[in-house]
Amino acid sequence: SNLSWLGYGCLKGDGTLITVNAIGAALQTLYILVYLYYSPAKRPVLLQVLLLLAVVVTGYGYFTILVDTGTRLTHLGLFCSVFTITMYLSPLADLAKVVRSKSTRCLSFPLTVTTFVASSSWTLYGLQLHDPYITVPNVPGIVTSLMRFWLFQRYRPEQDKPYSSLPA
Secondary structure (H helix, E strand, O other), X not given: OXXXXXXXXXXXXXXXXXXXXXXXXXXXXXXXXXXXXXXXXXXXXXXXXXXXXXXXXXXXXXXXXXXXXXXXXXXHXXXXXXXXXXXXXXXXXXXXXXXXXXXXXOOOHHHHHXXXXXXXXXHHHHHHHOOHHHHHHHHHHHHHHHHHHHHHHHOOHXXXXXXXXXXX
């Protein structure tokens, strides 16, 4: 995601997009390298990293070779938007689990706050620039965060039943 938005920022000449996503891509790369280093099962993790690199190289090839310069920004903006919407909608499965179990144990409150702040910030930034590729995909992040806040309020953590230990 960061690499796609970094490419979009470079094509658009947007310093904010470039800076934020270059830092994000560097941090995520560092995280992957540390995870790979400490992972006991290195082969599956390495295969996933190689698959991810293949996807990035294929995407780069598509946007630089096959898409003409005039529509490249539009195509990349649409791709970034779809990817971002997918990222924000992915927790919906957890939301169904919370409603069924009446417990918010599987949700992270700090992550919900961070998602709300980030998606709200990017939505406002996109509105300021009149850029629908930045504005529109961040609205689902606000909506899903608000849904999670409501679930945290509805199923307060102190109402959770404690886990019973398994018999020895």
